Amino acid sequence: MLPYAKRLNIDYVWVHGAATVLEATFAHSLNMIGTSVLVVEMGVGMRMTKEYCKQLVDGIFVEMKDLGMWQGEVITPKDPLIFTDGEVHYLNAGYAGIFLPTVEHWTNVKKGDKIGEILDPLESVVKEELYSECDGILFTLREYPVVSEGSLIGRILERQA
Template identity: 40%
Template sequence: MIKTVVSVDLPVDETLLIKKNVLSNGDAKEKISIVTGIHGDELEGQLVCFEIQQRIKNNPEFLNGTVDIYPALNPLGMDSISRTIPAFDMDMNKTFPGFYDGTMVEYIASQIMDDLKDSDFVVDIHASSIFIRELPQVRIPLDFKDKLIEKCRYMNLDLIWAYNSSSVQENSLAYCLNDAGIDAVVIDMGIAMACTKKYCEQVTDGIFALMKHLGIWTGPAVEPKQSIYAENKESIEILSSTVSGMFVRETECGTHVEKGQLLGRIIDPLSGNVKCEILAPQEGLLFTIREYPVVEIGSLIGRIFKCAK
């Protein structure tokens, strides 16, 4: 059943509508909510929303509870392929919990929070930027890690990262939901303005494994892969460019790299010279790698989880 979560009048006789699809069956009261599209250029979650609904529609008898799916929390951003809310130039994920009598953006945020308040678990799906590819990972606010870690282990993801990144910091949807007593995590994967099918399938499998653990899904589900857990900065090696130029990647995201392994080269197309070789300073899992080739001094090249097995 498709329902309208927020309706706001816009100029020139237009209306902003945020909608959700409610799939419910059985007597259980448990509810999981899948939200995505806070940033309009992040499309990975769109495919996950589709895949979840397809599986439930093909086997509705296995659903015992409610799944709410919110495919586009920032429809104006998605229509214009904009990371922020157009006209306001605001990052929607920094506007929560919102304010009913505030600006249009604050009002929308407050209505989304209100609609999610009866969820038992919320999964907020993001993609990376157009510059960086991320291995499927779940991010949780440090303040709430103790209550979330065990459930995250059912999500079939490569990495659980307890870290106050921008997607889970204060005023983000995930942080504010947890602060209100609602379990919420962020999934980050892939790259902006694209859909990585294998990542989306992995995330979909993980959501059904989590739903099975929560008692919302009684059908078959994958045995979740063993996730790596990272918390302090000492466990993550961050690689940044020391020169400007064009980065030519030599290693795939998700590779277990050895110390000294070539990850890529920064070249100068004008002189035809290699300006810099990027070597792995540490053995571990390369869970972030640069895709957009143009780099400046300080540009993020990649992240390695140290001593990954």
């Protein structure tokens, strides 16, 4: 799938071993009939932007031209970052509450930078402050504010010194 991913005009490719592909997903159904699948995420859960959709459509036309399905002009796709599981750090909630980020998605962070806070809405207190464990790029950031203990808050691609 990596050659396809490189032509699709995406920002990054995270090659990782998923334990399972959920049965209720379109990706699972395609895998079951022998069709290779590339899942595209936009880095912030459940958020789609017009800009990123246009970026992907431009990449789809590149792929269609390579397959002989499109004769029109196409862009030169971006050269995506490519990384693997060992380079990714997960930020998880230690408490239930309301997550308020203090940084933006797709931000360079340094070890010790504050990523956000989890607030207890009933007591009006900060239950937890979340900090980066490494230098890198915050490539996933939670959009929904309500979190449970253990909820994924973000992922950081570690940059080696």
